[in-house]
Amino acid sequence: EPEVTQTPSHQVTQMGQEVILRCVPISNHLYFYWYRQILGQKVEFLVSFYNNEISEKSEIFDDQFSVERPDGSNFTLKIRSTKLEDSAMYFCASSERGGRGSGSKNIQYFGAGTRLSVL
């Protein structure tokens, strides 16, 4: 069964360093997402990406964050200068092309996540 894969599973970095989290979405999916989950808290939406551009982002997704689809398979999240509060699980998700409004199912398939620890 196709799945979303994320690497690395655990990333440890020093505060102020740049990190890149990588994701390979399901191959025929066209919508890509990043979410994060701080330990013990809700899963929070960061950004969605479609047709090679950001389609939506939350207030969490500030100038320190960026996303890229550098080739036909990878989808990356970059944090330019990590802060302690960036420590969290980061989940990538993808979904098939779907219509808008009530006809869209919008089932998102999640990767296993990358645990980011900022020291």
Add this chain to the structure above:
Amino acid sequence: SQQGEEDPQALSIQEGENATMNCSYKTSINNLQWYRQNSGRGLVHLILIRSNEREKHSGRLRVTLDTSKKSSSLLITASRAADTASYFCATDFLVDTGRRALTFGSGTRLQVQP
């Protein structure tokens, strides 16, 4: 409460019993989904119910949706120890812009004792 709040926060039952989890939300939605998360793992989609549906079944799962009360429930029948996980409801809003971001609730931690 925020969009997508589940209750109870934690639920402990014996194997074979039924588990019921509830979710409330605040805005109009396209559909509501339930996801499961094993400890330290990613989210796994369980079931989706559209805004014009009232009840849906999938195996041992039964989901109801009451749009007038803006609430949903997830029932797991004949629970098993392997059902131990956190369960989240997720909604996407009814908008014309095609917004696809999911809003997750806080989750219910289900513990099924063997």
